[in-house]
Amino acid sequence: MTSARCADRAAIASQRRSSAMGRFMVLGLTVLVGLALVGGSAWAQDEGGLRGTQRQATIAPIPIAIPAFLGADNQLGSDLAGVIAGDLNSSGLFQTLAPASYLEQVSEINQAPRFPDWRAIRADALVVGRVVEASEQRITAEFRLWDVSTGRQLAGQRFSTSGQNWRRLGHIIADQIYQKLTGETGYFDTRVVFIDETGPKQQRVKRLAIMDQDGHNVRRLSSGNELVLTPRFSPSGQEIAFMSYGGGNPRVYLMNLQSGQRQSVGDFPNMTFAPRFSPDGQRIIMSLQEGGGSSIFEMDLRTRQNRRLTPASDAIDTGPSYSPNGDRIVFESDREGNQQLYVMNADGSGAHRVSLGSGRYSTPVWSPRGDYIAFTKQLMGRFLIGVMHPDGSGERILSEGFHNEGPTWAPNGRVLMFFRESQGQNGGPRLISVDITGYNERIVQTPSFASDPAWSPLLN
Numbered sequence: 051m052t053s054a055r056c057a058d059r060a061a062i063a064s065q066r067r068s069s070a071m072g073r074f075m076v077l078g079l080t081v082l083v084g085l086a087l088v089g090g091s092a093w094a095q096d097e098g099g100l101r102g103t104q105r106q107a108t109i110a111p112i113p114i115a116i117p118a119f120l121g122a123d124n125q126l127g128s129d130l131a132g133v134i135a136g137d138l139n140s141s142g143l144f145q146t147l148a149p150a151s152y153l154e155q156v157s158e159i160n161q162a163p164r165f166p167d168w169r170a171i172r173a174d175a176l177v178v179g180r181v182v183e184a185s186e187q188r189i190t191a192e193f194r195l196w197d198v199s200t201g202r203q204l205a206g207q208r209f210s211t212s213g214q215n216w217r218r219l220g221h222i223i224a225d226q227i228y229q230k231l232t233g234e235t236g237y238f239d240t241r242v243v244f245i246d247e248t249g250p251k252q253q254r255v256k257r258l259a260i261m262d263q264d265g266h267n268v269r270r271l272s273s274g275n276e277l278v279l280t281p282r283f284s285p286s287g288q289e290i291a292f293m294s295y296g297g298g299n300p301r302v303y304l305m306n307l308q309s310g311q312r313q314s315v316g317d318f319p320n321m322t323f324a325p326r327f328s329p330d331g332q333r334i335i336m337s338l339q340e341g342g343g344s345s346i347f348e349m350d351l352r353t354r355q356n357r358r359l360t361p362a363s364d365a366i367d368t369g370p371s372y373s374p375n376g377d378r379i380v381f382e383s384d385r386e387g388n389q390q391l392y393v394m395n396a397d398g399s400g401a402h403r404v405s406l407g408s409g410r411y412s413t414p415v416w417s418p419r420g421d422y423i424a425f426t427k428q429l430m431g432r433f434l435i436g437v438m439h440p441d442g443s444g445e446r447i448l449s450e451g452f453h454n455e456g457p458t459w460a461p462n463g464r465v466l467m468f469f470r471e472s473q474g475q476n477g478g479p480r481l482i483s484v485d486i487t488g489y490n491e492r493i494v495q496t497p498s499f500a501s502d503p504a505w506s507p508l509l510n
Contacts (some may be wrong), residue, residue: 112143119179133220137238144488237460247499291325337368357397404442419463449486
């Protein structure tokens with residue numbers, strides 16, 4: 051069992067049997083402080099003059115220099131610069147230059163750098179900073195972002211946090227740099243909740259786990275005594291909804307991430323699948339089994355009242371996801387014979403099919419920007435991760451593999467994460483990120499096998 055979708059269909063298919071027997075695509079990406087197009091949408095302009103270029107179907111990232119931050123703790127200053135560099139490099143839009151190439155050794159962040167030295171090593175942007183211990187428990191970091199070609203300071207800010215949370219300062223600063231140079235909101239100061247998988251392939255122990263988006267600070271949220279699947283963040287980022295098969299009966303739980311306390315959203319006579327929050331956090335949408343099929347229901351978390359959104363039938367309606375403003379819902383259904391994607395109004399009216407290509411479509415999730423729906427597609431024995439516009443147009447495949455599944459969006463709607471299962475007795479799922487051009491695919495390092503990722507909103 052690799053995902054909730056497999057669990058949904060395996061369980062319902064089993065019930066049916068019982069009843070019966072009694073890239074790669076780059077679309078003109080011009081990045082950073084200029085007009086940029088990604089999938090046809092404009093990125094903001096700026097006056098800094100920095101520009102990334104696309105050459106021969108590859109993206110030429112912005113060369114950026116990030117010396118170690120100044121301060122009494124040299125190691126902390128180096129590590130903090132490393133977090134910023136790692137975040138920016140992972141986006142595929144930046145290339146940090148090797149410190150060994152630096153001609154100027156920065157000693158003061160409040161004076162202008164020697165720009166000819168940075169131009170000589172072909173740096174387009176420069177980040178200088180300082181980190182100090184504000185108290186025994188807190189540290190403060192400040193930075194300056196310079197446009198090397200014009201000698202203009204583009205940004206300068208200061209942030210503080212607890213000493214043990216120092217990596218978050220790096221993520222916050224990376225977000226500021228990313229936003230200033232691209233015009234897009236960053237996504238580095240975020241977390242990912244996922245299923246941590248350990249043990250032999252046929253006896254996997256699955257635990258809820260959470261980590262920073264770069265794979266650091268992993269923390270397990272469950273003991274492994276129960277099968278858990280499909281964790282999903284609330285809009286506030288303070289709670290998750292997930293499925294648990296404790297005692298053999300699947301139930302939907304809410305967990306407070308700060309306290310670790312959980313509560314069931316209610317008792318249902320049959321199996322429940324694929325819970326997900328509404329954009330306002332007041333409702334949960336999910337799939338409930340009914341006889342040989344399943345239907346989409348919405349629960350008001352304040353009153354615990356259910357509302358049916360799709361009619362009872364033998365079809366399997368599951369995997370619902372709200373649009374960002376909550377007025378529409380995308381879901382998967384086999385009502386026409388095989389798995390396809392449908393969009394309906396939030397009250398369940400007006401359901402219509404939007405997946406138009408060959409193959410079987412599943413695990414839809416609406417982009418936070420509202421411009422795309424991501425999905426898993428099975429075609430000719432391959433599992434594909436793709437995106438389409440909400441009306442079904444503009445379908446593009448971003449990645450394919452032996453078993454890819456379960457896309458989730460970064461909060462800026464420009465990067466996806468999913469999991470990829472490898473073949474063989476010793477194989478297992480790994481988390482993968484890819485941008486919406488399909489260009490920048492990367493493995494997200496985790497301590498063990500990992501599946502069912504869900505990306506949080508921005509923390510700051």
